Amino acid sequence: MKYPEYIFVTGVPGSRWTSFTETLAETGEFNVTDRNEQRYYVHHGKARHQGSFFGHGMEFPAKLNKENFEAPFTDKGGTKFLCSHEWALMLPEIKWKYPDAWIMMIYRPTMNALQWWSEAGGFGSSDKSDGIKYPNYDWYHDAETMHRKIIKQNQMILEFGQQHQAEWVHTGKSFYKKFFDKELEPSKNQTSQSDILATVIK
Secondary structure: OOOOOEEEEEEOOOOOOHHHHHHHHOOOOOEOOOOOOOOOEEEOOEEEOOOOOEOOOOOEOOOOOHHHHHOOOOOOOOOEEEEOHHHHHOHHHHHHHOOOOEEEEEEOOHHHHHHHHHHOOOOOOOOOOOOOOOOOOHHHOOHHHHHHHHHHHHHHHHHHHHHOOOOOEEOOHHHHHHHHOOOOOOOHHHHOOOOOEEEEEO
16 A cells, blocks of 8 residues: 555544554554654553654644654655644645645544543643653643643544544554554554544545
């Protein structure tokens, strides 16, 4: 299967969205030269949130221009995952500006996502010293604001999926086979969660 230059990836905080890109990256067929010693976060005993993120307060803004997309990568070739929670709010524009790109969307119900994000570290204590260190979630301010933004992002993801007659599948082997023609063994972190759905708009 031929992959596009860009795969936009979006899901709300706590949707476990990065587990999908991490599983795909293990094939060695995608450009992961945006990864370095600063761009990851360890929780539940494993390095997660690997690579670059785009958005308010992130290292790279959620701006839809190629110079911005290419900035995190030391190697400019190959297929790149472009990850942002905020793509959820820009999906029609992304589809219009980059019609050849793929859009991977991960959906998880709001309260379930918020609970997992909190378990992963969340904002931590009042001074945020023990919260999630990467990526930067300052834009979400506090739990109440995070809740509102997750609701909005999930709403936009589902609406865009409906508009494009997306085929949603549960996490597992079927996702990778259907959308990437890969026989991949997803992590237990994915297969144990029946509340997560994923799709790719091509």
